[in-house]
Amino acid sequence: MRDLLGGKGAGLAEMTRLGLPVPPGFTITTKACNAFSRKGRFPPGLWKQVEEGVAAIEARTGKKLGDPARPLLVSVRSGAKFSMPGMMDTVLNLGLNDVTVPALGGLMQDHRFAWDAYRRLVAMFGRIVKEIDGHRFEAVLERYKEQTAGNKDTDLTTDMLRSIVAEFREIYRKEVGREFPESPKEQLREAIAAVLRSWNGKRAVDYRNFNKIPHHLGTAANVQAMVFGNMGHDSGTGVAFTRNPSTGAKELYGEYLANAQGEDVVAGIRTPMRIVELKDRAPELYEQLARAADLLERHYRDVQDIEFTLEGGKLWILQTRSGKRSARAAVKIAVDMAKEGIITKQEAILRVEPLHVVHLLLPQFDEKAKSAARKEGRFLARGLNASPGAASGYAVFDPDEAETMGRDEKKPTILVRVETSPDDVHGILHSKGVLTARGGATSHAAVVTRGLGIPCVTGCEAIVVDYDVGEFRVRDKVIRRGDFVSIDGTTGEVFEGRIPTLEPDFRKEADLQTLLEWADDERMLQVWANADYPRDAERAREFGAQGIGLDRTEHMFMETDRLDIVHEMILAAPEYRRVSAEVRALKAEMETAKEEKRPALAKRLSLLEPVLENLSRRYLGSLEKLGRLQKEDFTGILRVMQGLPVIIRLIDPPLHEFLPKYETLLVEVTKLTLARGDPDVLVRTARSDEDQAFLEEVREAAGGDLARGIEALIPKKQMLLEAVAASRETNPMLGLRGCRLGILFPEITEMQVRAIFEAACQLAKEGLDVRPEIMIPLAGHVNELKVAREALEAEAKRVMEREGVQVAYKFGTMIEIPRAALTADEIAKYAEFFSFGTNDLTQTTFGYSRDDAEGKFLLDYVEKAILPFNPFQTLDREGVGQLMRVCVQKGRKVRSDLEIGICGEHGGDPASIELCHELGLDYVSCSPFRVPVARLAAAHAKLRPEVERMEDR
Ligand code: ADP
Ligand code: MG
Numbered sequence: 010m011r012d013l014l015g016g017k018g019a020g021l022a023e024m025t026r027l028g029l030p031v032p033p034g035f036t037i038t039t040k041a042c043n044a045f046s047r048k049g050r051f052p053p054g055l056w057k058q059v060e061e062g063v064a065a066i067e068a069r070t071g072k073k074l075g076d077p078a079r080p081l082l083v084s085v086r087s088g089a090k091f092s093m094p095g096m097m098d099t100v101l102n103l104g105l106n107d108v109t110v111p112a113l114g115g116l117m118q119d120h121r122f123a124w125d126a127y128r129r130l131v132a133m134f135g136r137i138v139k140e141i142d143g144h145r146f147e148a149v150l151e152r153y154k155e156q157t158a159g160n161k162d163t164d165l166t167t168d169m170l171r172s173i174v175a176e177f178r179e180i181y182r183k184e185v186g187r188e189f190p191e192s193p194k195e196q197l198r199e200a201i202a203a204v205l206r207s208w209n210g211k212r213a214v215d216y217r218n219f220n221k222i223p224h225h226l227g228t229a230a231n232v233q234a235m236v237f238g239n240m241g242h243d244s245g246t247g248v249a250f251t252r253n254p255s256t257g258a259k260e261l262y263g264e265y266l267a268n269a270q271g272e273d274v275v276a277g278i279r280t281p282m283r284i285v286e287l288k289d290r291a292p293e294l295y296e297q298l299a300r301a302a303d304l305l306e307r308h309y310r311d312v313q314d315i316e317f318t319l320e321g322g323k324l325w326i327l328q329t330r331s332g333k334r335s336a337r338a339a340v341k342i343a344v345d346m347a348k349e350g351i352i353t354k355q356e357a358i359l360r361v362e363p364l365h366v367v368h369l370l371l372p373q374f375d376e377k378a379k380s381a382a383r384k385e386g387r388f389l390a391r392g393l394n395a396s397p398g399a400a401s402g403y404a405v406f407d408p409d410e411a412e413t414m415g416r417d418e419k420k421p422t423i424l425v426r427v428e429t430s431p432d433d434v435h436g437i438l439h440s441k442g443v444l445t446a447r448g449g450a451t452s453h454a455a456v457v458t459r460g461l462g463i464p465c466v467t468g469c470e471a472i473v474v475d476y477d478v479g480e481f482r483v484r485d486k487v488i489r490r491g492d493f494v495s496i497d498g499t500t501g502e503v504f505e506g507r508i509p510t511l512e513p514d515f516r517k518e519a520d521l522q523t524l525l526e527w528a529d530d531e532r533m534l535q536v537w538a539n540a541d542y543p544r545d546a547e548r549a550r551e552f553g554a555q556g557i558g559l560d561r562t563e564h565m566f567m568e569t570d571r572l573d574i575v576h577e578m579i580l581a582a583p584e585y586r587r588v589s590a591e592v593r594a595l596k597a598e599m600e601t602a603k604e605e606k607r608p609a610l611a612k613r614l615s616l617l618e619p620v621l622e623n624l625s626r627r628y629l630g631s632l633e634k635l636g637r638l639q640k641e642d643f644t645g646i647l648r649v650m651q652g653l654p655v656i657i658r659l660i661d662p663p664l665h666e667f668l669p670k671y672e673t674l675l676v677e678v679t680k681l682t683l684a685r686g687d688p689d690v691l692v693r694t695a696r697s698d699e700d701q702a703f704l705e706e707v708r709e710a711a712g713g714d715l716a717r718g719i720e721a722l723i724p725k726k727q728m729l730l731e732a733v734a735a736s737r738e739t740n741p742m743l744g745l746r747g748c749r750l751g752i753l754f755p756e757i758t759e760m761q762v763r764a765i766f767e768a769a770c771q772l773a774k775e776g777l778d779v780r781p782e783i784m785i786p787l788a789g790h791v792n793e794l795k796v797a798r799e800a801l802e803a804e805a806k807r808v809m810e811r812e813g814v815q816v817a818y819k820f821g822t823m824i825e826i827p828r829a830a831l832t833a834d835e836i837a838k839y840a841e842f843f844s845f846g847t848n849d850l851t852q853t854t855f856g857y858s859r860d861d862a863e864g865k866f867l868l869d870y871v872e873k874a875i876l877p878f879n880p881f882q883t884l885d886r887e888g889v890g891q892l893m894r895v896c897v898q899k900g901r902k903v904r905s906d907l908e909i910g911i912c913g914e915h916g917g918d919p920a921s922i923e924l925c926h927e928l929g930l931d932y933v934s935c936s937p938f939r940v941p942v943a944r945l946a947a948a949h950a951k952l953r954p955e956v957e958r959m960e961d962r
């Protein structure tokens with residue numbers, strides 16, 4: 010029906026069938042529209058059918074088009090299958106002319122009304138059919154309104170309206186070059202043609218392109234007898250929702266404007282009254298409306314958005330459609346309707362868009378307070394909406410301070426930085442929000458805050474941050490350290506001062522909880538979470554996570570108090586590896602060497618042994634320190650997740666990611682060398698914040714003395730530079746990382762496994778049920794896994810033996826290299842679980858480096874429709890998806906109980922979750938804040954095909 014009659018036409022027909030009061034009319038189909046589009050004129054027979062339709066309306070109303078005795082007026086209303094707001098318009102009051110206006114006035118005993126209708130017709134016809142700029146008509150209207158006492162359209166007198174019509178027709182004549190058409194038939198014909206033509210208007214075509222609505226659908230046109238809301242105080246027009254579209258409450262909600270017609274309510278020419286007020290003022294009407302609303306809602310089994318008109322106390326319904334609603338309302342309405350028995354629980358689940366759930370779990374500004382702030386001139390600037398949600402807090406420029414204020418003093422802070430780096434994470438963790446002057450949607454600040462669910466605005470170029478003074482400036486305004494600022498990460502806006510936020514509380518979202526519980530009963534996929542810190546894990550559990558699918562251990566390396574130890578470890582590692590290999594070789598040689606060769610070998614050994622000892626102190630010693638810290642990390646997360654699996658991934662990124670940047674070091678060494686003769690040059694040339702920070706570092710290197718600081722730093726920095734230079738890679742993403750690291754430097758991963766099992770054993774002794782799963786990243790060949798696993802499992806067993814407890818554990822691998830997916834049957838022999846690392850798997854399948862692709866060409870690709878969407882956001886079914894399918898099949902063939910999940914960012918994307926469901930994965934793992942989304946999306950994935958099958962029958 011909707012295909013042929015459009016949404017509006019189908020609704021009108023259905024309402025008529027239901028016996029609701031709908032003015033008589035008929036619908037010109039979308040088929041006719043398409044024929045019109047092809048030919049550029051009315052297809053044969055159409056006009057005849059229109060005339061027959063008009064005759065039918067005439068018969069039912071007892072009025073006639075153009076008849077001076079009883080004139081019929083009609084509207085022509087466009088209506089496609091999908092509503093296309095603002096695209097095509099409606100022309101009201103067709104049929105008025107110099108003869109019918111006075112006739113209508115006489116008949117209704119209201120000449121003012123007739124002229125009011127006429128001026129509307131001329132303006133609407135001019136604007137919509139002839140594309141005359143509407144402002145031209147409005148200007149005239151305004152001029153007349155100003156002459157009245159009340160300055161309202163209802164204050165215009167009949168004479169004024171008559172003059173307005175004259176002026177409108179003059180405008181029409183000038184713009185069109187012809188008189189306004191007097192013939193009602195001609196008016197009707199032109200209006201219909203305009204509506205049909207508008208389907209291919211530029212605005213409509215652009216709108217369809219943007220919203221991916223097919224162009225072949227066409228629009229329908231509805232011709233309908235007019236009813237009049239502008240006939241005095243017991244007439245009017247309004248819009249009503251069957252439930253409150255922002256809260257979801259079950260109440261008639263909407264607006265009503267007395268003595269008005271058409272779009273007057275929406276246009277805001279007078280202040281309408283709220284529908285509830287009708288209850289007192291016009292109880293009978295309210296009752297009629299409430300009854301119709303209830304009927305329509307039950308009939309369509311969804312909230313309806315109803316357009317109605319009251320003519321002389323009688324109700325007419327002019328349109329009904331499913332009502333748009335806020336995320337919050339969607340949840341409440343779905344749950345309520347299921348409880349009322351209007352829809353099933355399964356339908357309720359499908360009624361809520363999974364991504365909308367996110368909105369319910371973020372702090373939002375109180376909208377009223379926000380617009381008040383704007384009026385008070387407190388709006389400062391707009392940056393990128395990097396991480397949604399709203400936050401207010403004290404401006405703080407130093408991450409350490411953010412940490413103390415947030416953690417110890419429990420004060421809300423907004424961390425303001427030029428941009429952020431891993432060194433700032435401890436501050437970010439304890440801030441309410443983050444604001445940066447630089448950086449895009451994939452900058453460090455954006456990525457970290459999104460993962461943590463902290464609101465963030467990045468790339469706010471209008472602000473100038475000064476760390477030294479502790480302030481930022483926007484134009485002539487200065488925000489000092491400790492001043493209040495407010496950021497809206499959903500819109501990118503930054504405000505001065507405090508704006509109250511509405512804090513989310515998952516536990517209090519009763520309707521959402523109910524809906525998610527229903528979803529849990531349906532879904533096949535489990536939902537796990539990616540969490541690196543106990544705090545995240547706790548939140549994930551609260552949101553319903555059934556395990557941790559990815560605990561990235563390297564984040565723990567990045568914390569400030571550990572960075573020095575990590576540096577020391579990394580600097581010593583390659584030397585240690587080289588020297589220990591040599592010592593091992595020498596010792597082996599000694600065993601078999603001839604007597605006369607031994608002294609030379611022994612001498613060499615005695616030279617090397619102290620070197621190795623020193624290196625081993627630095628390398629193994631640092632690892633031991635790190636191991637102690639990692640044990641605490643793992644104890645924390647395993648404790649929080651007791652009873653549930655926790656997948657801990659061994660170190661993955663290339664080691665140089667933990668070191669300063671090569672370029673930075675090069676500049677620093679150069680500067681220091683140049684400043685040797687003239688230390689003050691450092692002071693004179695320190696301009697940027699980075700320069701200042703470096704100057705500070707040099708000073709501190711020798712207790713405040715610049716010259717001595719330079720001398721002390723040069724060898725240190727040079728050494729670092731050499732180390733960084735030696736470990737530089739052309740393609741770090743494809744370089745020495747993942748399991749390759751653990752194979753070259755087994756001491757690092759053995760330390761991690763030791764820490765994991767020490768933590769697990771300790772907790773097991775406390776009586777907790779802990780389930781660590783060790784994940785080896787980036788394997789591509791079964792032998793990598795074999796080697797790594799043997800060493801690591803041996804380490805695990807050693808710890809458990811020493812501790813005297815057994816812990817249930819699994820060893821498994823990430824699947825992020827196509828070769829691993831294709832040889833899954835081999836790999837599965839050495840892995841009890843697979844986890845698709847789809848960020849890397851997408852990189853390696855497409856051969857795109859994500860960091861380069863997103864910034865350089867990927868968005869162009871999407872725009873040019875070379876790719877249908879960004880494959881880093883939504884899984885590429887045909888390519889990556891196919892690899893996953895092969896992998897699942899081959900893997901399960903070898904090991905039927907192989908646990909398979911996904912831990913890439915796709916794990917929180919509803920379309921990707923659907924694919925994971927189809928592939929039969931055991932779980933998806935996503936960021937804690939996405940857990941509710943994923944719970945719902947997993948149920949959608951299961952239910953949608955079932956519903957479609959039912960609809961097909
Ligand atoms: P839109 O698609 O923009 O909502 P409509 O075709 O629904 O356009 O028309 C807008 C408004 O014009 C309606 O809500 C109603 O108030 C008025 N209208 C349209 N047709 C009639 C009619 N036959 N009688 C009275 N009012 C009408
Ligand atoms: Mg409408």
Ligand code: MG
Pocket residue numbers: 661786825846848849
């Ligand atoms: Mg990876």
